[in-house]
Amino acid sequence: MKFTDQLRQENDPVWQQIFNCPFISGLTDGTLSMDAFRYYFIQDNKYCVAFYDLHQKIAKKMANKEQAYLLNHLVDLCNEITERSPIYDELKLTQAEIDSVPVAPTAYAYITNMYYQFEEEGIEAGTVSLVPCYWTYTEMFQNIRKKGYSTKPVYKDFIEFCSGDEFGSLNQKMLDLTDELADAATPEVREKMRLAFQYSSEYELQYWKMCVEHEQWILDQKKSNLLAQ
């Protein structure tokens, strides 16, 4: 069995929770609040900055130049695809609004963990920590599109965007790279890769929950409550 198939199987209980979480069911049937959707985009902008930065930092440390090229190339392709997304315009989301909000605790923990995996556990674990991001989206949104759904136009745009074939092909490149790294790795490194995959899978789940709960740092919550009084 491929290493990635093994990872997918092991993490199935977490992945099923992702597929069935309230954010995703609300997105698919139109009952998700626009506030939660907007919150997701503001936080995701911060997440994606770190996510792309990590691709480039890992690439710089890779001895295999083809693998390094792939990681840098993925960033260019992701940016190119994202620029075509209509959603930032539809939400009228500005950089100033994004900058005015701090990164929320769960997003912060997810981002910090990816850097930790790379800096402390190595390029293999760092690379694998990026994989659940690509793979959970690809599998979940392609399944939603296949099954069919009826939702708000802006949620439909998001689902169509995430289930596109282009994203699917980036995911496949990431899976092939992961299997290649695992084939060359020692059992100790493979174990680090396994944990990195599990942690990012669990953070993907927590991330969706964070958006529904509009998670905030406790002191920021107190400030918003005072402003609302």
Ligand SMILES: Cc1ncc(C[n+]2csc(CCO)c2C)c(N)n1
């Ligand atoms: C928390 C979080 N996890 C996964 C993604 C999905 N994602 C981010 S970048 C990328 C590759 C193409 O741009 C994909 C699939 C996200 N947006 N936010």
